Amino acid sequence: MKKRVPVDFVDQRLTERLSRTGLRFTAQRRHVYSTLLKKRDHPSAEEVFMRAKAEMPDLSMATVYNTLDMLVKCGLVRQVVHERGASRYCSNMQEHHHFHCEECGGTFDIDKEPETDDPEIHMPPGFSIHHFEILFRGVCPECAAKAAKSAPNGTLRLHP
Numbered sequence: 001m002k003k004r005v006p007v008d009f010v011d012q013r014l015t016e017r018l019s020r021t022g023l024r025f026t027a028q029r030r031h032v033y034s035t036l037l038k039k040r041d042h043p044s045a046e047e048v049f050m051r052a053k054a055e056m057p058d059l060s061m062a063t064v065y066n067t068l069d070m071l072v073k074c075g076l077v078r079q080v081v082h083e084r085g086a087s088r089y090c091s092n093m094q095e096h097h098h099f100h101c102e103e104c105g106g107t108f109d110i111d112k113e114p115e116t117d118d119p120e121i122h123m124p125p126g127f128s129i130h131h132f133e134i135l136f137r138g139v140c141p142e143c144a145a146k147a148a149k150s151a152p153n154g155t156l157r158l159h160p
């Protein structure tokens with residue numbers, strides 16, 4: 001039996017969202033979206049392009065940019081903006097925060113704890129919050145382990 005469910009799911013979700021915004025559903029757009037779903041490691045636009053192009057050689061960078069822009073507008077993909085470096089794209093639409101590793105540049109999903117949903121932030125009058133997200137910055141477990149290994153004995157104190 002052929003496993004068709006994921007493709008159908010992508011088609012259905014994309015068609016539905018696109019029709020709401022009046023955009024056309026093309027094979028290229030679908031391919032860019034399924035590329036994002038395939039490996040959820042928060043790739044940059046360039047990385048999405050490289051991966052998608054591998055299977056669809058006539059795909060252009062402009063199409064990838066347009067499609068990513070459109071997917072963000074449709075609410076199917078989130079754009080993760082870093083102060084430095086390129087934007088990343090996240091296809092995990094569950095509410096979550098992001099952690100940015102300053103060593104390897106990786107972006108990781110951090111589940112939102114229900115108790116943090118009420119931020120102790122007081123908005124000036126007139127502002128209403130629809131959504132908030134926190135971007136953590138630091139070192140991921142892999143990089144922390146590497147640093148611990150390469151540090152000469154006793155010079156790296158992880159637990160002060």
Ligand SMILES: [Zn+2]
Nearest residue numbers: 101104140143
């Ligand atoms: Zn790292």
Ligand SMILES: [Zn+2]
Nearest residue numbers: 090092108109
């Ligand atoms: Zn994410």
